[in-house]
Amino acid sequence: MKGVWILLGIIAVSVFFCGIVPGLMAGQGIAVALPVIMVPGEKVWEDFVGIKGLTITNTLIATLLTDVVVLLFAFGATRQMKTIPGRLQGLFEVITGLLYGLAKNTAGANAKKVFPLMATIFLFLLIANWIKLIPSVESVGLMHCAEDGMVGYEKVGNRLDVRKTMDRGVRATEENYNLCHHKEDGAAHHDPTEEIVQSALLTAAAQELKVESVSLKDDVGNGSSIAAYVGSNGGSVEAVQTAAVALVVEELNKAAEAGTVSAEEAATVIDNSAEVVAEVVTENYYRDDLYIVTPFLRGATTDLNLTLALGLLAFIAIQYFGVSAHGIRYFTKFVNTPALENAGKNPMGIMDFAVGLLEIISEISKILSFGFRLFGNLFAGGVLLVVMSFMLSMLVPAGVYALELFVGLIQAFVFSMLLLVFSSMAMAGHGHDESH
Amino acid sequence: MEINGTDFITALKTIGAGLAMIGVIGPGIGIGLVVQGALTAIGRNPDAADQIITNMILGIAFAEAVAIYALVVSLIILFVM
Structure with a gap:
């Protein structure tokens, strides 16, 4: 009960x-922002502790955290072992007992050799995959300017401003990033004359298109110009320019009187007002307020570096187990010289030799299949989670979380299981009679 | 709305990524067959369930690897290229 x-x-x-x-x-400005989805780990600190080129990515932090958790778990469970185990020791015994039973079933007498590596990888992957699912991992992080190609949002105070659900944000470009950086550094990025010209053009455009007002941010849009906006809405750009020139002269005279713009500057701009307006109207407008959040932690296994490294480690371990069981004769599996020597008696030996060469390819592709299987499943799982919570914040993400818990367990199991099976295959006989 | 070259490339990329995922049809059928076989076997001999399930998961992992290749191709098209 x-x-x-x-x-x-x-x-x-x-x-x-x-x-x-x-x-x-959602109405209060807290809807789910679409996070940055990118394959490499996101940089949290560049040039860490002053060492040039040492970049700390969030997947690296998660890897180290996983290491610490695994070590704490293992030490905590085995430091004071009792005959009647406590909870932690009991859990550890159940896990290792199950894994050892599995190793014994598959590898038989060789189980003792493979078991430590396989169990370590299982524990590491299980914890790495499940750390990814803790709330605030992959979401809490540093806010900074959106770089080229990332989807950014406006900043309000110290959070991203997402007012409506399914707000996909604005894709930032190089110019957005530069403008945003200027703003962060406190540099004045708008001079008053430019602002006057811009607002005059917007007023003129609104008159031409017979709408109440035209805003750069919402109507013209990122990476577009006023001329393009007016043109695509069926207005005449020339009419807008002519109307704007008159407005600019009027506004500049006012500003010069008020002292916000110096008299000489106002005079030069008024003299060249037609050119200035023609320049600004076709100038592409870029927003300077596009921010994204880089999380401090992101699932360790969603980084291809880690999974490929583990695949490489598994590959080397398999070769090591093979050589330790058979000596140099292990490699006759790939370069089948005995079969070639016997080709006179048994012509099918040539075939065996060719098959052996093909084995090399299948052996090397194990690295890729190990690495990409883990990476693909976990990365796709992470994307599925964010996309689901972005599209539908009701209930469905909870179901996806449950699925991800299962996927994390299965992938950890599959990785260690495959390592176990391949190793025991490498240690077992080659399939041809050893006695001849 | 004006469609420029970048938009066109993005559109083609998205279509390509979608097409790449057609590759998961095969593994889907394959995984279905693996599980079908395993469940039939367990039905006939429930005592062997442990070993069958272990081997079934291995078989699924191999079939799934192909689906993951398709997924990786589509991820590369979307995020790397």
Whole structure:
């Protein structure tokens, strides 16, 4: 009965946090922002502790955190071992017992050799995959200017401003990044005359298109110009320019009187007002307020570096186990010289030799298949989670979370299981008679 | 709306990424067949369930690898190229 209440409590809490909170808060400016989806780990600190080129990515931090958790778990469970185990030791015994049973079933007498590596990789991957699912991992982080190609949002105070659900943000360009950086550095990025020319053009455009007002941010849009906007809405750009020139002269005279613009500057701009207006109207407008959040932590296994390195490690371990069991004769699996020597007696030996060469390719492709299987599953899982919570903040993400828990476990199991099977295959006989 | 070269390339990329995912049809069928076989076997001999399930997961992993290649191709098209 207690278990049922706990389950109901978990469901109630997840419904609350996954559905009700974002549902209610969307109007208050808290909807789900689409996070940056990128394959390499995101940089958290560049040139860490002053060493040039040492970049700390969020996947690296997660890897180190996973290492610490695995070590704490293993030490905590085995430091004071008792005959009647406590909870932690009991859990550790259950896991290692299950894994050892599996190793024994598959590798038989060789189980003792493969087991340590395989169990370590299993524990590491399991914890790495599940750390990814802790709330605030992949979401809490540093806010900074959106770089080229990233999807950015406006900043309000110290958070991203996402007012409506399914707000896809604005794709930033190099110019956005530069402008945003200038703003961060506190440099004045707009001079008053330019602002006057711009607002005059917007007023003229609104008159031409017979709308109340035209805004750079919402109507003209990122990376577009006023001329393009007026043109695409069926207005005449020349008429807008002529109207704007008159407005500019009027406004500049006012500004010169008020002292916001110096008299000489106003005079030069008024003299060349037609050219200045013609320049600004075709100038592309870029927003300077596009920000993104780089999370401090991102699932360790969503970085191809880690998964390929683990694949390489597994590959080397398999070769090591093979050589340690058979000596140099292990490599006759690939370069099948005995079969070639016997080709006179048994012409099919040539075939065996060719098959052996093909084995090399399949052996090397193990690295790729190890690495990409893990990376693909976990990265796709992470993308699925963010896209689901972005599209539908009600209930569905909770189901996807459950699925991801399962996927994390299965992928950790599959990786260690494949390592076990390949190693035991390498240690077993080659399939041809050893006695001849 | 004006469509320029970058938009056109983005559109083609998105279509390409979608087409690449057609590759998951095969592994889908394959995984279905693997599980079907395993469940039939467990039905006939429930005592061997542990070993069958272990081997079934291995078989699924191999079939899934192909689907993951398709996924990686489409991810590369979307985020790297």
